[in-house]
């Protein structure tokens with residue numbers, strides 16, 4: 001029998017769990033408290049009676065996750081983690097210090113099936129989706145390992161969050177609960193390569209999170225060359241979904257654009273992109289591409305980046321920032337540590 005994964009449950013579900021095993025509801029609250037305090041086994045929760053501990057050991061589990069590697073950047077204190085999951089798979093998370101608070105970038109899947117040409121996480125395809133507990137543990141472990149509190153979460157690590165929709169939504173609602181982490185939706189960003197139907201579904205959830213959309217090219221032709229998802233949804237369909245999302249939630253969308261030398265970084269590209277985003281409730285985040293070992297993508301020259309940003313912001317009035325690079329000395333871009341782990345083995 002599969003054991004119930006308690007870290008994926010809401011506090012009221014833990015109460016129900018207690019009641020359904022013949023205990024009073026307050027035992028469920030004690031259990032929730034124990035889990036929130038970081039208990040790694042039921043015996044750690046000393047408020048629980050021995051008979052309930054025994055039942056729990058037979059029917060339920062507190063998922064574990066071990067820190068397999070921890071790399072601290074000498075440049076900016078960014079910490080990169082490789083966490084081993086219970087089944088031996090591994091995911092990456094990154095802890096970053098910003099002025100607005102500590103941020104953890106978490107993974108939502110082991111691997112990814114979206115196949116973007118420049119991305120290290122997707123090279124070996126999708127292994128499996130993560131459980132809500134496994135996303136929660138990435139935040140918890142980052143806090144434990146650094147001794148600092150996390151105030152922001154970004155779902156921009158390995159995986160496509162909207163390809164693991166139900167578990168991701170449960171995770172978001174879990175961390176939102178004050179009994180669990182108490183991190184508000186406005187402190188959470190979710191990045192997608194543009195799964196249109198799922199974006200529409202997300203819009204209906206009425207969450208105040210920030211949606212990031214990975215654009216990476218200003219025309220369908222160019223986008224199809226680097227992102228397979230562009231063969232399924234055209235830019236027109238994608239941007240229409242973005243507009244529906246903004247209309248439903250009132251939230252500005254953040255568009256991600258990885259600048260790749262000679263691929264999508266010319267002034268013409270900037271003009272085409274400016275025309276696409278002009279007049280929309282949009283923020284443009286330009287990311288100098290992180291070259292990955294297997295592909296010959298090069299980062300754009302500093303001058304090309306500046307010119308690009310001047311066009312989108314100056315000519316088209318699209319709010320534009322160039323992403324500051326954190327953890328450049330520790331392979332901090334997602335997917336690279338896990339990929340190296342596979343080649344080492």
Ligand code: SAH
Nearest residue numbers: 119156159160191192193214256258289290
């Ligand atoms: N699957 C989601 C979230 C994961 S990746 C998505 O596609 O949005 C988070 C961001 O990093 C995405 O914008 C992704 O396109 C980008 N990215 C992936 N590989 C990169 C690389 N080598 N250099 C720069 N950005 C990269």
